[in-house]
Amino acid sequence: MDLSFITHTWWGAALFIIVCGHITIMCTSLYLHRSITHAGVTFNPVISFAMRMWLWFFTGMSTKHWVAVHRKHHVFTDTDGDPHSPVLNGWAQIMFFGVKYYRAAYQDPASMAQYTTGCPDDWVERHIFEPHKYTGPVLLLILNVLLFGFIAGPAIWLGQVLWVPFWAAGVVNGLGHTIGYRNYKVKDASRNIIPLGLLLSGEELHNNHHKYPSSAKFSKRWFEFDMGWNYIQTLRLFGLARVNMVQTGLADFKERARVRSLVISQAALHAREAAIERVHTATDAAKDMAQAATAPAVAQPAKM
Ligand SMILES: [Zn+2]
Ligand SMILES: [Zn+2]
Secondary structure (H helix, E strand, O other): OOOHHHHHOHHHHHHHHHHHHHHHHHHHHHHHHHHHHOOOEEEOHHHHHHHHHHHHHHOOOOHHHHHHHHHHHHHHOOOOOOOOOHHHHOHHHHHHHHHHHHHHHHOOHHHHHHOOOOOOOOHHHHHHHOOOOOHHHHHHHHHHHHHHHHHHHHHHHHHHHOHHHHHHHHHHHHHOOOOOEOOOOOOOOOOEOOOEEOOOOOOOEHHHHHHOOOOOOOOOOOOOEEHHHHHHHHHHHOOOEEEOOOEOOOOOOEOOOOOHHHHHHHHHHHHHHHHHHHHHHHHHHHHHHHHHHHOOOOOOOOOO
């Protein structure tokens, strides 16, 4: 197949950036978000590793950092403690400086200790992906220079590595709590930006996701389309993905476990959700205590 149009035409290069960006967003949504963070789906180890590898090469993001920051966002959504809330910080701050909030959040050791359960901790993670997390994007830059030259190569590289900071940290975290419609009256300000989850692999359906964080499927109504769910269904056809939890429609409906292995994973999932519920309860109690400690003393009425 002749791929010279990528290196010889501007539209070929633009298409290359868009295709790479889409794969990066898809890996972020499927692997980091739906699988590792919320355990809604489990992928075949080869598929999981391929997505980890792609994210290392194209983003330099640490799985532990991403997971911890996002879990904390779910615990404190749009209240004090939320790492990136447009309600607290303004949508423009999150949209254009989302990375600043993301970095501040993962630099908190307490969050990293509390919210990273279940993250990969194998030899590759400990010896390559974590300690050399920026080596991937550097190798990508070298490859781009070899393919496109010293001017176009770094320009295309910028488009590739800024894809997630802009679309995920910026658009989803900023606009996903600012504009759009709501299917569910949840306590936070989350919204479905648009019903067509094509560009951001389904992450546009953010209100649906906040209502049912563990559901591997984000679309709920007939006119909503979740591209990530279609990828999961395709992998499922080939036995490369196992869905642990899915909620469809607007009713509180949980798909029945169909096979024995799924029953086991459902039980594990319920245990995990119970653990998260305990964290919520403990957090709420800690917040109440902190508020009580800082509240001004109520003046005692003078004795007559
Ligand atoms: Zn959110
Ligand atoms: Zn989430």
